Amino acid sequence: MTTLGQQPAKSEGRKDPWGALLEKVGRHQDKAAYHALFEHFAPQIKYYAISNGIASHAEELVQEVFVAIWRRSSLYDWRKAAASTWIFTIARNQRIDMLRKMQRRSAEMAIETEDLWQIPGENDDDPVTSLHRLTSERRIRDSLSQLPLEQVTVISKVYMEHKSHQTVADELDLPLGTVKSRVRLALNKLKVILQDQNV
Numbered sequence: 001m002t003t004l005g006q007q008p009a010k011s012e013g014r015k016d017p018w019g020a021l022l023e024k025v026g027r028h029q030d031k032a033a034y035h036a037l038f039e040h041f042a043p044q045i046k047y048y049a050i051s052n053g054i055a056s057h058a059e060e061l062v063q064e065v066f067v068a069i070w071r072r073s074s075l076y077d078w079r080k081a082a083a084s085t086w087i088f089t090i091a092r093n094q095r096i097d098m099l100r101k102m103q104r105r106s107a108e109m110a111i112e113t114e115d116l117w118q119i120p121g122e123n124d125d126d127p128v129t130s131l132h133r134l135t136s137e138r139r140i141r142d143s144l145s146q147l148p149l150e151q152v153t154v155i156s157k158v159y160m161e162h163k164s165h166q167t168v169a170d171e172l173d174l175p176l177g178t179v180k181s182r183v184r185l186a187l188n189k190l191k192v193i194l195q196d197q198n199v
Contacts, residue, residue, distance in 0.1 A: 018083035019076070026074035038066055041084075045091050056148040057098060064094045102149055151186035154179050 018040070024033035042062050049058035068090050076086055147155075157168045158179075169179045 019078035022076045065091045151182045154182045155186045
C-alpha cells in the first residue's frame with residue numbers, strides 16, 4: 001500500500017489540528033473546516049487512488065471520501081484514532097467498494113463483437129467475416145476491462161441496448177456532448193488496443 005504523506009504531529013493527550021477540524025464539521029457543519037480538510041487531504045487521496053489501481057477513478061474516490069466525511073464526521077473520536085488514520089480508513093473502504101462495483105460491472109458487460117463493429121447492411125453469411133468475429137470476440141471483451149467504467153457504460157447502452165445518444169444522456173443525466181465524446185473515446189481506445197493485439 002502507498003505510504004501516506006506525513007501529518008501534523010499529534011500532541012500527547014490532545015487531538016491533532018485535523019481532528020479539531022473534523023469535530024467542527026461534525027458538530028457545526030463548518031464549511032471552512034471542511035474546505036481546509038479537502039485542500040489538505042484531497043491530493044493525498046487522489047495519489048492513493050492512482051497508486052492503488054484505480055487511477056481513472058481518482059477524482060471519483062476523492063468525491064466519495066469527502067461525501068462520507070461530511071456525513072460521518074460527527075462519529076469521529078480523536079481518542080481512538082488520528083484524523084488522517086480515520087480519513088484514510090474511509091478511503092481504503094471506498095476503494096474496495098469501488099473495485100467490487102467495477103468487477104461486477106465488467107462481468108455484466110458481455111458485449112458481443114457485432115454490437116460494436118457491425119456495419120448495417122453487411123453480408124452476415126460471409127464466412128470470413130463470421131470467423132473474424134468469433135476469433136475477435138474474446139479479445140474485445142478483455143479489452144473492455146481496460147476502459148474507464150463511464151466509457152463502458154455508454155458503449156453498452158448505445159451498442160448493446162441500441163439506445164440513441166440522447167436517450168443515454170437523459171438516462172445518465174449527462175450532456176449530450178459528453179455521451180458522444182465518451183463513445184468516440186471508447187471506440188478509438190478499443191481500436192488501438194485491438195490493433196496492438198493484432199486482432
